[in-house]
Amino acid sequence: MEVEFVRNRFIKHFDGQTGNVYFSPGRINLIGEHTDYNGGFVFPGAVSQGVMAEVRPNGTNKVMAYSIDLKDRVEFDVDDPQGPKATWARFIYGMVKEFQLLGVDVKGFNIAFAGDVPLGAGMSSSAAMESCFGCALNDLFADNKISKWDIVLAGQATEHKYIGCNCGIMDQFASVFGEEGKLMRLDCNSREFEYFPFAPKGYKLVLLNSCVKHELAGSPYNDRRNSCERVVKAVQEKHPERSVKTLRDCTWQDLEEVKDIVSAEDMQRATFVLGEKDRVLGVCDALMAGDYEKVGELMYATHHGLSKDYEVSCEELDYLNDIAKECGVTGSRIMGGGFGGCTINLVKDSLYNDFVETAKQKFAAKYGHEPKVYDVVIGRGSHKVC
Ligand code: GLA
Numbered sequence: 119m120e121v122e123f124v125r126n127r128f129i130k131h132f133d134g135q136t137g138n139v140y141f142s143p144g145r146i147n148l149i150g151e152h153t154d155y156n157g158g159f160v161f162p163g164a165v166s167q168g169v170m171a172e173v174r175p176n177g178t179n180k181v182m183a184y185s186i187d188l189k190d191r192v193e194f195d196v197d198d199p200q201g202p203k204a205t206w207a208r209f210i211y212g213m214v215k216e217f218q219l220l221g222v223d224v225k226g227f228n229i230a231f232a233g234d235v236p237l238g239a240g241m242s243s244s245a246a247m248e249s250c251f252g253c254a255l256n257d258l259f260a261d262n263k264i265s266k267w268d269i270v271l272a273g274q275a276t277e278h279k280y281i282g283c284n285c286g287i288m289d290q291f292a293s294v295f296g297e298e299g300k301l302m303r304l305d306c307n308s309r310e311f312e313y314f315p316f317a318p319k320g321y322k323l324v325l326l327n328s329c330v331k332h333e334l335a336g337s338p339y340n341d342r343r344n345s346c347e348r349v350v351k352a353v354q355e356k357h358p359e360r361s362v363k364t365l366r367d368c369t370w371q372d373l374e375e376v377k378d379i380v381s382a383e384d385m386q387r388a389t390f391v392l393g394e395k396d397r398v399l400g401v402c403d404a405l406m407a408g409d410y411e412k413v414g415e416l417m418y419a420t421h422h423g424l425s426k427d428y429e430v431s432c433e434e435l436d437y438l439n440d441i442a443k444e445c446g447v448t449g450s451r452i453m454g455g456g457f458g459g460c461t462i463n464l465v466k467d468s469l470y471n472d473f474v475e476t477a478k479q480k481f482a483a484k485y486g487h488e489p490k491v492y493d494v495v496i497g498r499g500s501h502k503v504c
Contacts, residue, residue: 119170119234121503124186128172128230131184131191137174137228138257142250142500144168144235144242145292146323146462147453148301148316148413149420150398152428154286156346156391157307157366159398162288163316164296166497169246171231173254178226183210186232196224201280209244212276213251220268222260229254236490238331240454244281245289248273252294253500266294267309269500283334284343285455296499303402307366314402316496318410320467321448323494326477328434329487330458339455342428345387352376365391390427394420414449414464421451421461430456434485441480445473460492 121139128137143164150160176182184191185206192207196218201211214224231250235243252269256262264272273290277283291304297313304311346365353372354362362368365388373392377385397416404412421439425431431439435452438461442450449464465473478488 119168119232121170124170124172124230124232127184127186127232128174128228131230132174132182132228135174137172138254139170139172139503140250140254140257140500141170141503142168142246142253142293143296143497144246145289145296146241146325146494146496147288147292148323148462149401149417149451150288150394151420151424151452151454151456152342152430153391153394153398154288154304154306155284155343155364156286156395157364158391158395160286160288160291160304160306161301161314161398161401162292162304163301163496164292164499165235165241166495167233167235167241167492168293168497169231169233169235169243169250170503171229171250171254173227173229173258175225175227175258180226181210181214182226182228183207184230186230196226205281206247208280209247209276210251212280213248213255213272215280216272216275217252217255217260217264220260220264220272222255222264224255224259227258236327236492238333238458239325239327240332240452240456240459241325242289242293242454244277244283245273245293248276249290249293249500253502257502270294283337284340285334292499294500296497298498299496301496303398307364314405316405318464321410322465322467322470324463324465324470324474325453325460325492325494326438326463327460327490327492328432328438328458328481329490330432330434332455332458334455334457337457338430339457342387342430345384346391348384349373349376349380349388352379366395368392386427390423393423410448410464414447417449417451417462417464418443424452424456428456432458434481435459435461437484438477438481438489441477442473445469445476447473462494
């Protein structure tokens with residue numbers, strides 16, 4: 119995304135002056151889905167697409183915000199207890215409120231922003247906004263004293279309190295901590311993480327967007343989380359002597375013990391989560407051994423679990439996964455929250471063209487439009503551009 123694109127509009131829609139420009143990316147996730155809010159592991163990386171904002175304090179208590187993509191303008195007071203109605207502006211409002219809770223004296227500012235993370239594609243356009251606004255607020259009003267983790271948590275709290283999605287921390291983490299060419303394995307329980315350089319020789323990562331738009335706020339996403347929490351509660355009741363906080367602390371034996379207490383559906387969800395925890399660790403071992411065939415096998419297993427046990431797939435995503443299999447693609451699965459969006463595919467260079475062309479043709483023949491194709495470039499996390 120070009121600075122000039124945002125800057126021209128910032129100048130045009132405000133008082134002709136320029137401000138500082140900040141960028142934060144969306145993310146991919148190689149494996150570890152719906153594990154973050156269960157205290158498990160995730161394996162994300164930042165992408166090159168993201169959100170860019172130009173921001174300038176305006177000497178008042180008003181935030182004057184312009185969404186370049188939606189051509190919409192919203193104003194609100196930094197002390198407004200309700201906040202704006204427009205969802206896009208609530209991301210700014212939420213970050214302002216969370217920074218205030220962190221003790222930052224946020225003053226009024228002008229902001230114009232645009233993004234090129236496809237919306238509803240499971241690539242975390244929301245987290246890109248949150249971390250971009252967080253990066254700006256930190257620089258302009260807090261002397262950059264707010265830690266990266268606090269920005270991550272402010273983004274997550276914005277989702278919970280102002281958007282209505284009880285998400286985990288993967289997306290905001292990836293957007294803030296991402297580094298070029300590196301994936302990260304995050305332990306969502308301890309918040310320890312490691313960078314993994316990711317440049318598999320002879321393979322590419324490509325996303326195919328089904329263009330089925332997912333909307334996680336107020337969606338079955340929160341129901342999935344509730345299912346997991348009910349199973350945890352049942353295990354806690356069976357084992358008051360242990361400290362069981364999330365499914366991370368539960369064993370297969372624990373699930374077996376509560377299978378008659380919780381619903382079959384909740385059990386199915388928890389089964390997926392425990393399996394996924396093992397798969398992420400399996401992928402780490404396979405990556406270290408350079409065994410991409412194993413990585414791919416685990417990706418297919420994740421897709422199967424997300425589709426059949428966690429039930430967050432849709433017909434279009436399952437079809438893209440089937441096409442990948444038929445084409446001999448190494449690994450393929452739904453990426454992100456699910457209910458639409460993209461598949462992530464690990465494909466041999468030699469098969470890439472054939473796969474992408476076949477997927478476009480077959481998908482278009484069935485659904486009337488081609489999937490959108492994004493080659494993954496693992497990019498840099500939140501930063502000030504100028
Ligand atoms: C969404 C949420 C994340 C995570 C994924 C599923 O992207 O925002 O916290 O739960 O879904 O892995």
